[in-house]
Amino acid sequence: MALAPESHVSLVSDPPNIHVSMTRSPLSMQESASKVKSPKAGAIVLFAGTTRDNFDGKPVKHLEYSAYEGLALKTMRSIAEQMVEKHSLIGISIVHRLGVVPIGEESVIIAVAAPHRQAAWRAGEETLEEVKASVEIWKLEEFGDGSVWRANADGCNKTE
């Protein structure tokens, strides 16, 4: 049962570690970070998007997210694969919460792992921008006296 001492070292590079998911449960930053952790990584960048208590000063009671789940997962995976390729990532995790998200809780968590910090910083930011621009998820802001479907600025009228 003893493993050869070199058994954890691989000469062929491991397939990149890609995790994308959506859930109705609270998100965990620790869990996202663990998913991308690797002895080959020198940097993990973690981004947590949390729900704000106002929109331009108007109090928000809570936010509710809905998704075209099949397509949203496909788009998230495609973004993750592009980011791995472009920034030579070792791992990437994108998880988005659905349903009602109380104020101050995480609605999206992105974790990226790369050999060096520069690539990890860049990939973390770019992943978030791509997710906001194209993943098929919609946010309903509930004000108490009405609600509004929010639109991310450049998600509108794109051709691809």
Add this chain to the structure above:
Amino acid sequence: MSLKPPPGFFTILYFAGAKDYTHKEKELLEAPLEVNKLLDVLEKKYNGIGEKILSSCLLTVNLGYVDTTEETLIREGDEVAIIPPVSSG
């Protein structure tokens, strides 16, 4: 959401503002139908939807985006969706 529609029909899904406007999450429409005729079909059922909703939306057929000006045929069993401007994050 992925239940197969009966023969002669396709499924159309509505999200966010499109769901509010139609008061439906999905329905069955008659197939086959040219994508560029879909707007007319929806406008007849939901007066004003073209200008108020569809003008800012994209369209997918079987999880792929399609150009609404091109001659794409929607076939029976297809899953079509109206995609309003997204707002994740």
